[in-house]
Amino acid sequence: MRPNASQPAIFAPRSGPLARKVDWVIRHPRMFVFLMVLPITLWLGIVYIGALIALLIQSFFSIDEFSGVVVREFTFKTYGELLRPYNLDIILRTVAMAAAVTVVAAMLAFPIAYFAARYAKGKWKALFYIGVMLPLWSSYLVKVYAWKLVLAKEGILTWIFAKLHLTWALDGVLSIPVIGGNSLSVSYMGTFLVFLYIWLPYMIIPVQASLERVPGALLEAASDLGATPRQSFRMVLFPLALPGIIAGSIFTFSLTLGDYIVPQIVGNSRLFIGQAVYTQQGTAGNIPLAAAFTVVPIVVMGIYLWGARKMGAFDAL
Amino acid sequence: MKQIFNGCVSGLALVAATALPLCAADMPTELGAGEGIVSIVAWPGYIERGETEAAFDWVTKFEEATSCKVEVKTANTSDEMVALMNEGGFDLVTASGDASLRLIAGKRVQPINTDLIPSWARVDDRLKDAPWHTVKGTHYGTPFMWGPNVLMYNTEVFPEAPTSWDVVFKEMTLPDSESNSGRVQAYDGPIYIADAAMYLMAHQPELGITSPYELNEDQYAAALDVLRAQRKLVSRYWHDAFIQIDDFKNEGMVASSSWPFMVNLLKADSVPVASTIPSEGATGWADTLMLHADSEHPNCAYQFMEHSLNSNLQSDLSVWFGAVPSVPEACTDGSGMQTEAGCSENGLDDFDRIKFWRTPVSSCESQGSCVPYYRWVSDYIGVIGGR
Numbered sequence: 170m171r172p173n174a175s176q177p178a179i180f181a182p183r184s185g186p187l188a189r190k191v192d193w194v195i196r197h198p199r200m201f202v203f204l205m206v207l208p209i210t211l212w213l214g215i216v217y218i219g220a221l222i223a224l225l226i227q228s229f230f231s232i233d234e235f236s237g238v239v240v241r242e243f244t245f246k247t248y249g250e251l252l253r254p255y256n257l258d259i260i261l262r263t264v265a266m267a268a269a270v271t272v273v274a275a276m277l278a279f280p281i282a283y284f285a286a287r288y289a290k291g292k293w294k295a296l297f298y299i300g301v302m303l304p305l306w307s308s309y310l311v312k313v314y315a316w317k318l319v320l321a322k323e324g325i326l327t328w329i330f331a332k333l334h335l336t337w338a339l340d341g342v343l344s345i346p347v348i349g350g351n352s353l354s355v356s357y358m359g360t361f362l363v364f365l366y367i368w369l370p371y372m373i374i375p376v377q378a379s380l381e382r383v384p385g386a387l388l389e390a391a392s393d394l395g396a397t398p399r400q401s402f403r404m405v406l407f408p409l410a411l412p413g414i415i416a417g418s419i420f421t422f423s424l425t426l427g428d429y430i431v432p433q434i435v436g437n438s439r440l441f442i443g444q445a446v447y448t449q450q451g452t453a454g455n456i457p458l459a460a461a462f463t464v465v466p467i468v469v470m471g472i473y474l475w476g477a478r479k480m481g482a483f484d485a486l
Numbered sequence: 487m488k489q490i491f492n493g494c495v496s497g498l499a500l501v502a503a504t505a506l507p508l509c510a511a512d513m514p515t516e517l518g519a520g521e522g523i524v525s526i527v528a529w530p531g532y533i534e535r536g537e538t539e540a541a542f543d544w545v546t547k548f549e550e551a552t553s554c555k556v557e558v559k560t561a562n563t564s565d566e567m568v569a570l571m572n573e574g575g576f577d578l579v580t581a582s583g584d585a586s587l588r589l590i591a592g593k594r595v596q597p598i599n600t601d602l603i604p605s606w607a608r609v610d611d612r613l614k615d616a617p618w619h620t621v622k623g624t625h626y627g628t629p630f631m632w633g634p635n636v637l638m639y640n641t642e643v644f645p646e647a648p649t650s651w652d653v654v655f656k657e658m659t660l661p662d663s664e665s666n667s668g669r670v671q672a673y674d675g676p677i678y679i680a681d682a683a684m685y686l687m688a689h690q691p692e693l694g695i696t697s698p699y700e701l702n703e704d705q706y707a708a709a710l711d712v713l714r715a716q717r718k719l720v721s722r723y724w725h726d727a728f729i730q731i732d733d734f735k736n737e738g739m740v741a742s743s744s745w746p747f748m749v750n751l752l753k754a755d756s757v758p759v760a761s762t763i764p765s766e767g768a769t770g771w772a773d774t775l776m777l778h779a780d781s782e783h784p785n786c787a788y789q790f791m792e793h794s795l796n797s798n799l800q801s802d803l804s805v806w807f808g809a810v811p812s813v814p815e816a817c818t819d820g821s822g823m824q825t826e827a828g829c830s831e832n833g834l835d836d837f838d839r840i841k842f843w844r845t846p847v848s849s850c851e852s853q854g855s856c857v858p859y860y861r862w863v864s865d866y867i868g869v870i871g872g873r
Contacts, residue, residue, distance in 0.1 A: 232860060255868035262871075317729075321736035351668035352737060355721035438674055438723040439871050448863065455860060 221467075228460035239456055247457040251465070256445070260465055263442040266357070267425035270364045271418045274372040277365070278417060279410075282377035287385075301370045309367070313434050316363045320435060322352035350437055360436040367431065368424050372417035379413025380406075415477045422473060426466040442466060513599045517785050524786035525557040527570050527579040529773070531807055532631075533558045541823075542806045544799035552793075554786035571595070574780055577787040580630050580773045583618035584677065584845045590619075590626050595776040597624045602788050605796035608813045612837050618844065619774040627776035628791045629812035631803060634770040634833040634840050635673070635681070636761035638744035638752075640734070647762040651685050653741045655716050660740065667719050671733065671742035674723035674870070676862040677843055680769050681743060682709040682716075684841055688766040698769065698841050700850035706857040713869045723870060734759060743768075746808035746832045763836050770833070770840035798822035810834050 182192055194201050230239055231246040250256065285297040304312065319325050330339045343349040343356065350356030383406060391401035429443025440448070442462055450459035526533055533556065536543030545556045559576065561567045564585035571579055571594045581589055589595045600606040606614075606628070613629040620626070639648055643662045652658065654670045672678055683698035686708055693705050701709060722737075724730035727748050733739045734752055749761040775794055777787050793799065800811035801822025810832045811817060817829035833840070850856035 250864075253864075255864070255871050255873045258871045258873070259867075317732065318736060321732070322738045323736045351721040354737060355668075433725060434729060437721060438725075440867055445867065448867065455863065458864075 224460050224463055227456055228464050230457045232455050232457055247461045250458055251461045256462075259440050259442060259445050259462075262439060263426055264469060266361065266364065266441070267422045269361060270368060270425045271372075271421045273361075274365055274369050274421045275376070275414050275418060278369060278372040278376050279414070282373050282380050282413075285373075285377050286380035286383075301373050304366075305370055310430070312367060313363060313431055316359075316366065317354055317435050320352070320354035320359045320362070322354070324352075324354070326353060354435050355437050357436065360432050363431050363435050364425050364428070368421040371420035371424065372414075375416040375420070376410060376413040379410045379416075383409045411480075415480075419470075419474070419477075423466065423470055426469060513597050514602065514784060514788070515599060517602055517788050520552050520554045520786045520789060521783040522553060522555060522786070523557060524554045524578065524783050524790050525559065525576045526790070527559050527561055527567055527576050529580055530560045530562065532560075532580050532773075532803065534803075534806065539806075542802055544793075544797060544802055544822075547797065548790065548793045552786065552789045554783070554789055556790070568592075568594075571778060574778070575782075576778050577781040577783050578778070578790060579776050581627070581776050582771050582773050583843045586618045586626070586774050586776060587621075588845060589776060590621055594779055595626050596779045596781070597626055598628070598777055598788075598791070600625055603628060603792050603795065605792055605813070608795055608815055610812055610814050610837075613772070613812050616772060616774075616842075618772060618842065619776070627774040628795060630773040630775045630794060631800075631807060631809040631812060632770060632772035632833075632840075632842070633746055633807075633809040634763055634768045634836055635743050636746060636749065636768060636833070637764055638734070638742055638749050638759055638761045640740040641758040641760050643740040647760065648741065648764060650764045651681070651766050654719070654743065655682070655685055655712055657715075657719055666741065668721045669738055669740045670719050671722065671724045671730065671739055672713075672716055672720050673743050674725040676859065676866040677769070678743070679706075679709050679713065679862050679866060680841065680843070680846075682712040684769060685712060685766055696852045697844075697850075699844040699846050700852045700856045701846070702853055702856060706861075710865060710869060713866070714873075717869055717872060731755075748808075750808045763833070763839055767839040767841060768836070770842050772842045800824075804829065804832060808832055 182189065194204065228247055229243050229245070230241050231244045233240050251260075281301075285294065285301075289297050321327070327336075327339065330336050339353075342358070343352070348357045348361075350358075353359040353362070387405055387409070388401055391405045392398075396404065427443050429441060429447050432439075432441045433444060442465060446459045446462045449455045449462065531538075533545060534542045535545035535556070549555055559570060561570055564582050567579055567581055567585050568588055570576060571581075571589055572592070579585075579589070579595070581595075586595075609629055613632070614620075615623075616629065619629070637648060637651065637654070639653070643660055644653075645661060653660070653666055654672060658666055660666050660669075673681070679701075680698035683695055683701055683705065686693055686705070687695045687698065690708065693708055695701065695705050722733065724733065724742060724744075727745065730739075730742065730744060731748050731751055734742075734748075735755070735757055744761065746761065749759060752759045775791055777784065777791070781787055795813050798821045800813045800816035801819075801824040803809065803822075804811045804816065805823045805828060810829060811824065814829075814834070816822065817824050817826050817834065846856060846859045846862060848856060848858040
C-alpha cells in the first residue's frame with residue numbers, strides 16, 4: 170500500500186476542549202507515559218511505601234511503662250525490648266519454622282513439579298493444575314480447622330494409626346522433646362504439617378514453571394557425555410531450576426513468617442511473630458513494639474533475598 | 487440536642503447553683519422525640535434481630551415501637567471498642583469492665599440521668615452502683631449483661647464437681663487415676679493472670695492480695711510462678727470459644743476455665759460436661775451500655791437503654807449468650823426464654839464470689855503502686871513461651 174499523497178499525513182486538529190486535550194497528550198508521548206504511570210506510582214508510593222514508612226516511624230517510638238501511652242520521641246528502646254529473651258524466642262521460633270517449612274516444601278515440590286513438567290501431557294497436565302490449585306480455591310480457615318480435626322488426639326489420624334497397630338510409632342514421634350507434644354494438633358509438628366500443606370502450591374507452581382524451561386536436550390547431552398543421573402541432576406537440572414525454587418521459597422518463607430492464624434488453631438499456644446504483632450497492637454495497645462515486630466520479617470526477608478542474589482538465583486531472570 | 491440544651495438552660499434558671507455540675511456534665515433532664523437512628527458498638531451476638539436465629543430477636547420490636555433504626559458495629563476486643571468510641575460517630579457501647587473506666591477517664595462517655603430510664607428500678611441492686619460504671623456517685627451507663635468465667639469439667643472424669651482451681655494449676659492425679667497433665671486448658675489472655683492471683687488469695691494469704699487486679703511486684707511474681715507451673719500442664723491455651731469446644735470433643739480436654747456459653751453448647755451436643763465455681767471464687771465480666779459523650783441521637787439512645795432493661799432482651803440474650811441478666815425479674819417473668827434454673831446455671835447466685843474484670847493500672851487503690859496491664863501482656867507472652 171502506497172501512502173496517498175493527496176491525504177495529509179497528520180489529521181487536522183479537532184475542535185472541542187476534550188478532543189484538543191486528547192490530541193495534545195497524543196502528540197506528547199512522554200506526557201502520555203507519565204499519565205499512564207501516575208496512578209500506579211501514587212498507589213505504590215502512598216498506600217504501599219507510605220504505610221511501610223509510617224510503620225517504621227512507629228517502631229522508633231516507645232510506650233510509657235506506667236500509663237501505657239505511646240511516647241512520640243525517637244528512641245531505640247523498643248528495639249531493645251525486642252531483644253528480651255521471650256521476644257527473641259518468638260523471632261527464632263518463627264524463623265526456624267519458616268526455614269523448615271521452606272526446605273521440606275522444596276523437597277516435596279521438586280518431584281511433583283518434575284513429573285508435571287516432563288511427563289504429564291494433555292488432560293493429565295490439566296489434572297495436575299487442578300490438583301495443585303484446588304486447595305487454593307477453598308477457604309483458608311476451613312482448611313486449617315479441618316486439619317485441626319485430622320490431627321486431634323481423638324482425630325482420624327490417631328484412629329488410622331491405631332487400626333494399623335502403629336500407635337507406638339505415633340507416640341514415639343510425639344515423645345520427641347520440643348517438637349512433640351500431647352497430640353499432633355498441640356505440637357510444633359502439627360503446626361509444621363499444616364503450614365506445609367497450606368503453602369505447598371506456592372512452591373510447586375514456580376518450580377514447575379522453571380523446570381518447563383529446562384531444555385530436555387541438555388539432560389540428554391549430559392547423559393551422552395557420561396553423566397550419571399545423579400550428576401546431571403546436580404550439575405544441570407538443579408542449577409537451572411534454582412531460580413524457580415528460590416521464587417517458591419520466597420513465597421513459602423515469607424508467608425510462614427507472617428502467618429498468625431495457623432499457629433493459633435494448631436499448635437501449643439507459643440506465639441509466632443504474626444500473633445505477637447496482633448497481641449501487642451490489639452490487646453496491649455503497644456503499637457511501637459508491634460511495629461518493631463513487623464520490621465523483623467522485613468529484615469529477615471531482606472537478608473534472605475540478598476543471600477539468594479549472591480548465590481546467583483536471579484541471574485537467569 | 488437543642489431540646490436537651492433548652493432543658494438544661496431552664497433547669498439552670500430554676501435551681502441556679504445546685505444544678506450546675508449536672509448540666510456541666512451535659513446530662514439531659516427530659517427526653518424529646520427520637521432522631522430515627524441509634525448506632526451501637528457491641529460484642530458479636532449482643533444485638534440480634536433474628537437474622538442469625540429467628541427466635542433470637544430483640545431489635546425489631548424496638549424499631550417498630552420507637553421508629554429508631556438500630557445500627558450495629560461489632561467489636562471483638564475491649565481495645566477495639568475503646569478505639570471505635572475514640573473515633574466517634576456512635577451512640578452506645580456495650581463496654582466490659584476492662585474498657586468502661588478507660589472510656590470514663592478519657593471522657594468518651596457521658597453521665598446518664600437514671601430518672602429518664604423508668605426501668606432503672608428493675609436493675610439488680612448489686613449492679614446499680616457497680617464501680618465499673620459508677621464514678622463518685624455518677625452513673626455512666628445501664629448494666630447490660632454479666633457472667634462468670636466458670637470451671638468447666640468432664641463429668642465422666644469428675645463424678646463430683648472439683649472444689650478447687652487446683653485441677654488446672656497443679657499437677658495431680660484426677661479421679662480417673664490419670665494425671666491432669668496435657669488434659670487441662672487455660673485462657674490465652676493476659677487478664678488470666680488475675681485468675682492465678684485469685685487462686686493465691688486463697689492459698690497464700692500471706693501475700694496479702696486484696697484484689698486480683700491490683701498486684702504489687704511480689705504478688706505479681708508469685709502469680710506468674712503459678713502460671714509457669716501451669717504451662718507444663720497445658721498443651722494449648724484457649725482463645726476462641728469454638729476451638730475450646732472442639733478441644734473438649736476431640737482433644738481429650740477434661741477441665742478448663744470457660745464461659746457458660748461453651749458449657750451450654752457442649753451440653754446441647756451431649757458432651758458430658760458441667761461447670762462449677764470452685765471455693766476460691768471466679769473471675770467474671772460485666773458489661774455496661776454506655777452513652778457516647780458526643781452522641782448525635784441521645785433520645786433514641788435513652789429509649790434503647792430503657793428497652794434493654796424492659797423487654798425480652800435481658801431474658802433472650804442471657805439464653806443466647808449464656809450470661810446473667812442485669813434485671814433479675816427477666817429470669818422469672820417469662821418475657822423471653824430464660825428460666826430461673828437457667829439463670830442460676832449461668833451464675834445468678836454467685837455474684838459475690840465473682841471478681842469482675844478490671845483494667846490493671848499502675849496507680850491502684852489498695853496499695854498505691856501496682857503492675858500495669860502493659861506488663862501483664864508481655865509477661866504472659868513470656869509464660870506461654872515457656873519463660
